[in-house]
Amino acid sequence: xxxxxxxxxxxxxxxxxxxPSASSPRSWARIRRAGLPYLLLLPAVLFELLVHxxxxxxxxxxxxxxxxxFFIRNWSAAPGAGFDNYRFALDFNSAVGRNLLHSFEITCxxxxxxxxxxxxxxxxxxxxxxxPFRGRGLxxxxxxxxxxxxxxxAAITWEFMFQRDxxxxxxxxxHDLHLFKTAPFWLxxxxxxxxxxxxxxxxxxxxxxxxxxxxxxxxxxxxxxxxAIDGAGTWRRIRSIxxxxxxxxxxxxxxxxxxxxxxxxxxxxTLFGNVPPPQANLISxxxxxxxxxxxxxxxxxxxxxxxxxxxxxxxAVYLLVTNRRRKAVD
Amino acid sequence: MRVLxxxxxTPLARRSALLTLAVSTALLASACGSGGSGGGGTxxxxxxxxxxxxxxxxxxxxxxxxDVKVLTPELDAFTKQTGxxxxxxxxxxxxxxxxxxxxxxxxxxxxxxNIGNTxxxxxxxxxxxxxxxxxxMGQIGGTGRFLPxxxxxxxxxxxxxxxxxxxxxxxALYYNKAMFQAAGISTPPATWADFVADGKKLTKNGQWxxxxxxxxxxxxxxxxxxxxxxxxxxxxxxxxxPTFDTPQNVAALKQYVDFVAADKIANPSNxxxxxxxxxxxxxxTGKAAMLLWQSADATLATYGMQSGQYxxxxxxxxxxxxxxxxxxxxxxxxxxxxxFANTKNKDAALKFVKFMVSKExxxxxxxxxxxxxxxxxxxxxxxxxTESVKVxxxxxxxxxxxxxxxxxxxxxxxxxxxxLKNLFADAASGKPVTNQSVAAQLxxxxxxxxxxx
Numbered sequence: 101x102x103x104x105x106x107x108x109x110x111x112x113x114x115x116x117x118x119x120p121s122a123s124s125p126r127s128w129a130r131i132r133r134a135g136l137p138y139l140l141l142l143p144a145v146l147f148e149l150l151v152h153x154x155x156x157x158x159x160x161x162x163x164x165x166x167x168x169x170f171f172i173r174n175w176s177a178a179p180g181a182g183f184d185n186y187r188f189a190l191d192f193n194s195a196v197g198r199n200l201l202h203s204f205e206i207t208c209x210x211x212x213x214x215x216x217x218x219x220x221x222x223x224x225x226x227x228x229x230x231x232p233f234r235g236r237g238l239x240x241x242x243x244x245x246x247x248x249x250x251x252x253x254a255a256i257t258w259e260f261m262f263q264r265d266x267x268x269x270x271x272x273x274x275h276d277l278h279l280f281k282t283a284p285f286w287l288x289x290x291x292x293x294x295x296x297x298x299x300x301x302x303x304x305x306x307x308x309x310x311x312x313x314x315x316x317x318x319x320x321x322x323x324x325x326x327x328a329i330d331g332a333g334t335w336r337r338i339r340s341i342x343x344x345x346x347x348x349x350x351x352x353x354x355x356x357x358x359x360x361x362x363x364x365x366x367x368x369x370t371l372f373g374n375v376p377p378p379q380a381n382l383i384s385x386x387x388x389x390x391x392x393x394x395x396x397x398x399x400x401x402x403x404x405x406x407x408x409x410x411x412x413x414x415x416a417v418y419l420l421v422t423n424r425r426r427k428a429v430d
Numbered sequence: 431m432r433v434l435x436x437x438x439x440t441p442l443a444r445r446s447a448l449l450t451l452a453v454s455t456a457l458l459a460s461a462c463g464s465g466g467s468g469g470g471g472t473x474x475x476x477x478x479x480x481x482x483x484x485x486x487x488x489x490x491x492x493x494x495x496x497d498v499k500v501l502t503p504e505l506d507a508f509t510k511q512t513g514x515x516x517x518x519x520x521x522x523x524x525x526x527x528x529x530x531x532x533x534x535x536x537x538x539x540x541x542x543x544n545i546g547n548t549x550x551x552x553x554x555x556x557x558x559x560x561x562x563x564x565x566x567m568g569q570i571g572g573t574g575r576f577l578p579x580x581x582x583x584x585x586x587x588x589x590x591x592x593x594x595x596x597x598x599x600x601x602a603l604y605y606n607k608a609m610f611q612a613a614g615i616s617t618p619p620a621t622w623a624d625f626v627a628d629g630k631k632l633t634k635n636g637q638w639x640x641x642x643x644x645x646x647x648x649x650x651x652x653x654x655x656x657x658x659x660x661x662x663x664x665x666x667x668x669x670x671x672p673t674f675d676t677p678q679n680v681a682a683l684k685q686y687v688d689f690v691a692a693d694k695i696a697n698p699s700n701x702x703x704x705x706x707x708x709x710x711x712x713x714x715t716g717k718a719a720m721l722l723w724q725s726a727d728a729t730l731a732t733y734g735m736q737s738g739q740y741x742x743x744x745x746x747x748x749x750x751x752x753x754x755x756x757x758x759x760x761x762x763x764x765x766x767x768x769x770f771a772n773t774k775n776k777d778a779a780l781k782f783v784k785f786m787v788s789k790e791x792x793x794x795x796x797x798x799x800x801x802x803x804x805x806x807x808x809x810x811x812x813x814x815x816t817e818s819v820k821v822x823x824x825x826x827x828x829x830x831x832x833x834x835x836x837x838x839x840x841x842x843x844x845x846x847x848x849x850l851k852n853l854f855a856d857a858a859s860g861k862p863v864t865n866q867s868v869a870a871q872l873x874x875x876x877x878x879x880x881x882x883x
Contacts, residue, residue, distance in 0.1 A: 169556045169837065172535040173771075188881065195877035264699045287702055288855040373524065373704050375647060375848040377855055392528055393844040394878060395552075397535075 156408070163401035172397065185402035196390065200403060202378070203386040207362060210293070210382060214300045215357045219350075221301070222308025227338065230316055240313070247306035255370035258299040262286035262371070287372060292380040300367050304360070308353060315349030316342070351422050358418075359411060383407060481778045482515040484540035486529065488765055490597065490799040492707065492732035494520045500798040508785045514778045523648065523706050527840060533770065534558035541773040542782055545593060546648070547583035547764045548833040548843065554585045554592045555837035560769040561590035566780060570594065570787050571805065579762045579826050580804045586835045593766030595804035596786050597796055599725040600825040601656065601760035602742050602818070609637070609719040610741075618743045622685065625720075625746045629695030632719040639695030641718035642686075644854035645704035647847025650686075652761050652833070653722065654846050657682035659758035659831055660748040665846070670836045674846070674876040680868045683850060687868070691857035701851075701858035713740075724763045727800030727818060742818035744825050760830040764804065802826065838879055845875035 162175070163185055171178035191197040229240055246254060261268040263286075270283045286295040319342065327337050343350075365384040368376050374393065376385050387407070391400030485505075491497045497520040505516040519540070521529055527549060533539025534556050545553060553559060562584075567573055573581060580598045584591035603625075605618050613632050619625040629639025643649040658664060663678025673679075689696040697718070703709050707729070713721035714733035722745055723729075727737065745759040767786055769779045785791055792808040802823060803809060813819075833839060849871035857863050 169552060172531065173537070173557050175535075194881070195874045196881045199878075264702055265697075285698075285702065285855075285859055289859040373645065375645070375844070375851055378852065389844075390881075392531060394841050394881060395531070396881065399881070 159401045159404055162397055163399075163405045165398045165401075167396070167398040167401070169395040172395075178398070181398055185399040186406070188399055189403050189406060196399070199381070200383070200386055203381040203383045206293070206379070206381055207383040210297060210300070210380075211358055211361045213297050214304060214361045215354060217297075217301045218305040218308045218357060219354060221305040222310075223312045223346075225305075225309045226312035226316055227342065229313065243309055244306045246302050247310065249303075251303070251366040252370055254303055255299055255367050258295070258302070259287070259371050262295050288377050290379050292372065292377040296368055296371060296380045296382075299371060300361060300364060303367065304357060308357065311349060311353045312346065315346045319345040347426065351426075355415065355418060359415070362411060363407075480513070480515060481775050482517055483542060483775055483778055483782055484517045484519070485782070486526070486540045486543040487518060487520045488526055488544040488546070489520055489522050489706075490728070490765065490801070492710070492729035494522065496728075496732055500795065504791055504794060507791075508782060511785070512778075512781055514775075514781065516782065524704075530558070531556075537772050539770050539772060541770055541775055541779045543768055543770065544596070544765050545768055547580070547593075547595065547766045548648075548652075548761065549840045550584050550592060550766060551586045551835040552837055552840040553768070554589060558771055559592040560771050560773070560776070560779075561592055562594060563590065566783075569780070570784050575805050575807065577802075577804055577806065577826065579830060579832070580764050583762050583764060583832045583835075584766055586837070593768035594783060594787055595764050596767045596792070597725075597765040597799060597801035598804045598826060599763040599765075599801045600822045600830045601652070601722055601724050601745050601763065602726075602821055602825065603745050604713060604721040604723060604726055604730070604740050604742055606713070606716065606719045607739060607741055609716070613719075618741060619746050620743075621750055622746050622748060626689075626693045626695060629689070629693060629720065633695050637716070638697045638712075638718045639693075640689055640720040640722070641703075641709040641712040642689060642696050642700045642722070643703045643706060643709040644690065644696075644701040644858075645851045646706055647844050647851065649706070649709075650847040650850035650854075651843035652763070653686050654679070654683055654850060655761055655833055656745065656758055656831075657685055660752065660756050662756050664834075665842060666834045666836055670834075670838075672838075672842070672876050672879050674872040674879075675869055679872055680865050683853065683868050683872065684863060684865065687850065687853045687857050687863050690854060691863040698858035701854035724760075725799070725801045725822060728798065729800075731800075737818075742821050744821060744829065757829050758831045760825050762826065762830045762832040764801070841879050845878045846872075849875040 164181055164183075165171075165175070165178040166181045166184070167175060167178045188194070189197060189200055192201050225243060229236055229243075260266075264270060264283050267286070269286060270280075273279045274283045284291055286292065323341050323345070324337060327341055332340065363384055364382065365388065368380060368382045368385050369388070372380060372385075375389070376382070383403075384407075387400050387403045390403060391397050487497060487501055489497055491500055498518065501518055501520070505518055509515055523546075526544075526546070530539075530543060530545065530553065533543075534553075539558075576595060577598055580595035581591070584593050584595060603618060609632055610616075610618070610628075613628070615628050615631060619628050625640075632639040642653075655665065658679050661678040661681050663676055663682060665672060665674055665679065667673050690698055690701060697712070700709065700712075709718075709721060710723060710726060710729050711733050712718045713723075714730050714735040730740065731737070747759060748756060767783055769776070769783065773779050786795075787805055789805065789808050792803040792805050793811045793813070796803045796808070797811065797813040800818075802814065802819065808814070814823075834842065836842070853863055853868060853871055856867065861867075
């Protein structure tokens, strides 16, 4: 992932100045100069290994073990499982496999909706905030509040608002606007999916707003001036200048939003507790349930590895397709 | 600082490199620092001879602040007696089992922990807890000192127990006296038919017959167990194999969900209640006339209900003359105190166990929590001679059954509790709850349970 962002970013930036001529005899200094960035990267790389790669490898190791409550104190004693855990997770005739598939579908729908709406809101707001006006700074700061709030605080507030009897949402919809005769449930049944999407969008869109706002600052103003002279209207300018210029930013933004939301655990767990309604059962919570509620850490890990593979695949295809498209456009 | 000073004399590139190094070192140090304190929980002897025990207590008093208030004076007394400090953390019921599991798998945990006694067999299987040897049992007064029912819920039969009971509880039916009088009901119900009939009379004008915690997996599972036992059913056969999808279990689950679905004596909103306080609050604030709960006196008092305002009777039976194995109206509920196998302060921890089951501590804590002492010699205190205590005492002695002592017990609570949560959600949103839909949920729950093993 970080590598993907890096390449995207370096491509997005202006062409680099030519390196100093290579004929310099002071090779030691050159090695030192060339080596310095790597030296500075070293702590980050070590931490990346420690924080991400090692746990990932442990997870993969666990997925090949029958790791149940009898072995959680001494993992090494757990019997090997071969591909049993994977076969079990992908057996869609059993309750567990069926639930996994179902939660996968739910998660796909949830992610597409959340990323789409967040991107639209974020881009729309960033465009509206582009021209200076009185109070712009204040509004921009205000928009970032959901992003700055801790995940738990944000989601638990929504949980209170979505409660059937005492929640603000029903107070507004039922008692003030009289849209429903009987108060609907938002944390149970089909509505729980929409409650989840709304909460996730609310938490995600400020990030899209922030990134697009930053991206907009890099678009040269003379492009717009030239377009204005040519008689292009606002919509035309957005379509022909803003969006193409934002493309590298959007490429990364959409990918990051997708990965975050696909893996989101905090929002559903805070909204619904340990057992989410089936209609809003995201895959991360499903994996958690398998691991911690059913005490089967082996198959929980296998599901995590499958999820990892899926996300890797999606990311690779996405980067390949978008990069190729951009090359074609260039 | 020294790094920066020396850097002032070096060329610019070196200087910035050194600065970056200094900053990253500082970041590193702070990351380690916060990691160390955040991952805390392991108690060590903090300098000198002072031993500090870490103790995870369960939430017994309706709020964590209330528990801290109740426990602190006792822990201070223990420190005074033994010179051993105790670091207390009260953990809500939603998180307790997960925290214990995480502690067990990482080996980083407290020295002592309270567990719901129904988890005993499951946690025993993990080996996370120190077995209570005969020697230790002798030191704390021997098995004869403890209530037999409470002692039975400390692990699988035939294996050394992995905890000692400290608070004993059972379910009972709590009813609002004024509401019963207003509805013209003279005696509280003793059978479920009466319970439903009374519930219908009591349900009117925004007031409901009964409040239930419909999204709480453990509450759901306890009721499923009791209701099934009353039908002559069970969730496990004698070999410990799950037998979920039986007519008795279907009837049991349906009976409970029907409080919302068919009988309509509970508020559909109860399907959302999950944190173990909302149903009690509804009862305490007059939104519901009845409550099926474990030793609720202390919690009700926390929410401002006076003990004169409600009555306590045993949970109803399926029929008036229930006897034999169907004469069950509660699980053997209670809290055990267990010592983590990883503790570095075994002796101090055992001293603490000894302190917690002493007559004085048992009396003081159980009085505060309105639970029952698990040792017989503490019953002389007048606090345990009240009506509601006598009801619970008699239930525990005569008609409470222990939850299945199988290693998959805690998974059983989760999958059955979830099945009921889904059924309550169906009922609340007006979907019909039929024998087929209940059976389907039970079947799925059983597959999930088997998947865990």
